[in-house]
Amino acid sequence: MSNLSSAILSEALAYANPVDIKGKLAELRETAPVSLVEPEGIRPYWAVTRLEDIRYIESNPQLFSAEPRAILILEALEKENQERFGEIMGVKTLVHMDGPRHMELRKITRDWFMPANISKLRGHVEELAAGFIERMKGMDGKCDFATDIAFWYPLRVVLQLIGIPEEDEAKILGLTQALFAPDAFATEEKDVMAVFFETITAMGEYFTLLIEDRRANPKDDIASLLSNATLDGELIDHFTLTSYFVLLSTAGHDTTSASLAGGIQALIQNPKQMELLLANPELYPQAADEIIRWVSPVKHFARTVLEDTELGGVPLKKGDTVAMFFESANRDETAIERAGEFDITRKSTKHMAFGYGRHNCLGMHLARMEVETFLRLLLPQLESLSLNGEPSYIPSHFVSGLSSLPITFKFK
Numbered sequence: 001m002s003n004l005s006s007a008i009l010s011e012a013l014a015y016a017n018p019v020d021i022k023g024k025l026a027e028l029r030e031t032a033p034v035s036l037v038e039p040e041g042i043r044p045y046w047a048v049t050r051l052e053d054i055r056y057i058e059s060n061p062q063l064f065s066a067e068p069r070a071i072l073i074l075e076a077l078e079k080e081n082q083e084r085f086g087e088i089m090g091v092k093t094l095v096h097m098d099g100p101r102h103m104e105l106r107k108i109t110r111d112w113f114m115p116a117n118i119s120k121l122r123g124h125v126e127e128l129a130a131g132f133i134e135r136m137k138g139m140d141g142k143c144d145f146a147t148d149i150a151f152w153y154p155l156r157v158v159l160q161l162i163g164i165p166e167e168d169e170a171k172i173l174g175l176t177q178a179l180f181a182p183d184a185f186a187t188e189e190k191d192v193m194a195v196f197f198e199t200i201t202a203m204g205e206y207f208t209l210l211i212e213d214r215r216a217n218p219k220d221d222i223a224s225l226l227s228n229a230t231l232d233g234e235l236i237d238h239f240t241l242t243s244y245f246v247l248l249s250t251a252g253h254d255t256t257s258a259s260l261a262g263g264i265q266a267l268i269q270n271p272k273q274m275e276l277l278l279a280n281p282e283l284y285p286q287a288a289d290e291i292i293r294w295v296s297p298v299k300h301f302a303r304t305v306l307e308d309t310e311l312g313g314v315p316l317k318k319g320d321t322v323a324m325f326f327e328s329a330n331r332d333e334t335a336i337e338r339a340g341e342f343d344i345t346r347k348s349t350k351h352m353a354f355g356y357g358r359h360n361c362l363g364m365h366l367a368r369m370e371v372e373t374f375l376r377l378l379l380p381q382l383e384s385l386s387l388n389g390e391p392s393y394i395p396s397h398f399v400s401g402l403s404s405l406p407i408t409f410k411f412k
């Protein structure tokens with residue numbers, strides 16, 4: 001049994017050491033799969049660590065709502081957000097809302113992310129992946145795969161879809177990293193809350209200009225679609241609209257980057273799996289999905305209990321907060337056979353990395369295709385690939401993955 005308090009599950013900095021987090025999640029799955037956690041500065045919540053319980057929450061939005069709290073943040077920040085924006089989360093995106101409005105808003109961009117459109121994009125994504133592989137070729141046989149390659153490739157894919165120009169990529173990457181891991185940017189002069197407000201303000205300003213531009217000069221991109229979309233005959237209100245842009249421009253790359261870097265790490269650490277993949281190229285799609293399960297970059301989402309109920313035999317009260325730990329669901333041996341093994345031949349896609357139900361990830365087909373494409377183009381060209389130093393991890397209890405992955409490689 002670990003001596004660490006369960007409160008580490010909502011401590012951003014603890015995620016810089018994933019071993020501790022994985023250990024604590026394994027212990028809770030085993031001993032208390034629905035377990036009350038009372039951290040300092042964050043509302044008490046029930047940590048839910050088994051796959052079936054998480055699926056139950058996601059399948060019953062009439063009992064467990066994404067409103068008003070979709071993630072665990074400081075109570076002081078919730079209060080300040082409420083005063084500044086009238087919303088405790090500081091944004092109002094698809095992940096923060098339920099009911100018919102959620103579905104109406106989701107429908108606006110849905111077709112862009114459905115398999116029919118994703119397969120049309122494949123050729124273009126291949127070109128982008130090939131460009132980043134060329135970049136590796138110019139790197140003298142070593143690089144930090146996370147910061148040099150993985151951060152940038154999914155970023156370019158999704159920003160092109162939205163319609164954000166290449167010269168703004170670094171800005172959007174910086175803002176995304178600050179939004180998802182404000183602890184990594186906090187200093188003595190600027191605390192986590194100040195980082196959050198600075199980031200959300202900069203995003204608001206950036207997307208306001210983009211919206212104005214696409215209203216004046218519509219193009220064939222998601223920015224134009226969203227900026228000009230109407231619901232009940234009216235343009236979407238400004239706060240909801242900028243929030244939508246915040247969601248797409250953040251959720252659409254950090255998660256996929258973390259999966260790609262984590263996938264390269266997992267394949268290096270499991271040479272038999274690498275051999276298997278190289279010998280059986282038809283396994284690339286399955287390998288991509290297994291990588292995403294293995295990495296599980298989205299660490300949690302929260303829900304509010306709407307009426308007194310029970311979960312896994314534990315009574316919950318109306319107003320309680322539950323937090324679904326997706327990474328834990330994906331290591332749950334009671335739901336996934338040999339969940340602790342990285343196995344690219346695994347056929348089932350029953351994992352929870354993309355969530356489940358009405359809020360399930362809109363970008364899942366794109367994310368899988370991006371990871372698959374990159375590996376399929378890169379790996380057969382390599383003569384060798386190895387780790388070249390200690391990796392490090394992003395300190396975030398929301399979206400986390402490798403912040404650094406030094407590697408060496410040789411092209412054939």
Ligand code: HEM
Binds near residue numbers: 106366
């Ligand atoms: C929602 C994971 C990539 C867009 C979500 C959720 C998870 C998730 C866990 C919440 C699901 C729930 O509450 O049931 C991931 C992972 C990714 C990834 C692991 C990469 C490996 C992407 C990409 C996009 C995207 C590429 C493209 C823009 C979205 C959107 C939502 C969402 C719009 C909100 C859906 C809603 O609430 O209706 N994602 N995501 N994601 N994701 Fe992803």
